[in-house]
Amino acid sequence: MKYFTLKEIEKVIMHDIYLKNEANRRAIAFEYIDDIYKMAEFISAEVIKQPEIRCSWMIKKEFFQEVECYLLYNHKDEEFPASLQVLFSGTRVMEVQGEDLANLTIATINHILRYIKKNNPNKELPQICNMV
Numbered sequence: 001m002k003y004f005t006l007k008e009i010e011k012v013i014m015h016d017i018y019l020k021n022e023a024n025r026r027a028i029a030f031e032y033i034d035d036i037y038k039m040a041e042f043i044s045a046e047v048i049k050q051p052e053i054r055c056s057w058m059i060k061k062e063f064f065q066e067v068e069c070y071l072l073y074n075h076k077d078e079e080f081p082a083s084l085q086v087l088f089s090g091t092r093v094m095e096v097q098g099e100d101l102a103n104l105t106i107a108t109i110n111h112i113l114r115y116i117k118k119n120n121p122n123k124e125l126p127q128i129c130n131m132v
Contacts, residue, residue: 016098042114044061046061058070063096067090
């Protein structure tokens with residue numbers, strides 16, 4: 001499978017930088033995901049059981065037929081903060097504008113924040129969870 005960054009799809013970096021910044025702002029909240037399979041079901045996505053790329057977990061969200069978004073999450077540790085990487089794939093992914101891919105991805109990530117809020121009602125969550 002071939003994965004692309006938004007920069008590779010669009011050939012410019014504006015939307016890629018925006019997407020990376022917004023994903024990283026939200027990544028800290030992902031530590032509160034209690035069940036990756038339930039979260040994936042909540043957003044109509046699929047958990048990739050054995051990712052080709054090293055990460056804590058990876059999910060695939062199909063936006064349109066043959067236009068797929070992959071979210072790769074790495075838990076925080078003693079050395080590095082939590083991180084979220086976004087990749088795209090599919091035979092028709094190059095037909096979609098970068099701005100649209102960025103917006104669809106951020107909407108998906110925001111929906112994950114809704115899952116986190118719903119499933120952690122008595123916890124003090126990161127402020128970003130209150131923005132959705």
